Amino acid sequence: MKKTGNILRTVAISTAIALAFLVVISGPVSAEYVADLTVLWSSGLSDNVNAVFVADLDNNGQKEVIAGTRDNKVFLLDSNGNTKWSKTVGSAVTQVYAADTDGDGIKEVIAGTDYNDLGKVYAFDTNGNLQWTFQTGAKHYWPDNKLNVRVIIAGDVDNDAKEEVVVGSTHYYWFPSRICVLGENGILEGEYWNPGYM
Ligand SMILES: [Ca+2]
Ligand SMILES: [Ca+2]
Ligand SMILES: [Ca+2]
Ligand SMILES: [Ca+2]
Numbered sequence: 001m002k003k004t005g006n007i008l009r010t011v012a013i014s015t016a017i018a019l020a021f022l023v024v025i026s027g028p029v030s031a032e033y034v035a036d037l038t039v040l041w042s043s044g045l046s047d048n049v050n051a052v053f054v055a056d057l058d059n060n061g062q063k064e065v066i067a068g069t070r071d072n073k074v075f076l077l078d079s080n081g082n083t084k085w086s087k088t089v090g091s092a093v094t095q096v097y098a099a100d101t102d103g104d105g106i107k108e109v110i111a112g113t114d115y116n117d118l119g120k121v122y123a124f125d126t127n128g129n130l131q132w133t134f135q136t137g138a139k140h141y142w143p144d145n146k147l148n149v150r151v152i153i154a155g156d157v158d159n160d161a162k163e164e165v166v167v168g169s170t171h172y173y174w175f176p177s178r179i180c181v182l183g184e185n186g187i188l189e190g191e192y193w194n195p196g197y198m
Contacts, residue, residue, distance in 0.1 A: 022049055022067055024081065041081035047071035055098035057107040057126050064126075066109050068093025074111045076128065085128035090117030099123075099154030101131075102184050103162035110165055112136075112149025115172035119147035121165065123186060132186035136169040141176040141195045148172050157181060164189060170197055 023042045048070040056063045057076075064084070065077040070092045076084045091113045098107040101123060108131060109124040118137030125131055137145040151168035158164065165182040177198035181190035 022052065022065065022077070022081070024065070043077055043081040043083070045069055045075055046073055046086075050093055051096045051111075053096045053098055055107055057098055057109070059105060064098075066096040066098060066111075068096045068111050072113075074109065074122070074124065076109055076124075076126070087122075087124060087128050087130070089113055089122050090120055092116070094149050095152040097152040097154055097165070099163040099165050101154075101163055101165060101182075101186075103160070110152055110154065112152050112167060112169075114148045115146035118145055119149045119169045121149060121152070121167055121180075121182065121186065123165070134167075134180070134182050134186040134188065136167055136178055136180050138178070140178070140193045142171055142174055146172045147176075147178060158183075158189070168198060 022045055024040045045067060046069055049067050050070055051068040053066045054063050062079040067075040072088050072091055073086050074089060074093055075086045078084055089111060093111050094114050095112040097110040099110050100107045106126060111122045113120045118135050121134045121136065123131040136149060137147040139145050147169035149167055149169050152165060154163045154165050156163050162184050167180045170177045175195060175197050177194040179192045180188055183189040
């Protein structure tokens with residue numbers, strides 16, 4: 001029996017075949033119809049694509065694509081795959097997201113890095129200007145502060161009409177894990193340390 005697939009609006013993926021390429025596809029998705037997916041565009045980036053997020057940052061009806069690469073770069077691409085800007089951060093980018101941290105209606109580009117950068121979070125405006133950073137790596141339950149940012153999500157968790165950035169970080173080798181809730185300007189509004197891996 002055929003499965004009826006959901007219509008994929010716009011999905012960005014990094015492929016295992018072309019590691020440095022970002023490929024955007026659209027079409028109905030089901031096990032039977034994967035071959036029907038159409039490549040809308042592909043964009044060659046500088047290194048392996050570690051993370052991708054799609055959002056209409058500026059509410060103009062066109063979605064932008066945020067991508068983070070192994071060679072420490074954050075890219076913002078337009079809806080046709082053209083690079084609007086790229087910025088270099090302190091180490092490999094592990095996660096990217098979009099969040100309106102200051103409540104002005106425009107989403108910021110959020111990126112997290114690995115333990116070589118002590119698990120930092122970077123926020124850029126839509127023009128690529130750095131707005132703030134926050135280091136999630138800290139000594140707690142373990143004698144060093146080498147945390148990887150593993151998860152970033154956002155939402156208005158305290159009803160102040162500004163989205164908080166919620167970051168999950170884990171030690172690169174051992175167990176300590178940390179959840180940070182970052183408010184406007186990257187201010188730490190809440191945190192939780194777990195002695196084990198999360
Ligand atoms: Ca847009
Ligand atoms: Ca904003
Ligand atoms: Ca809030
Ligand atoms: Ca807040």
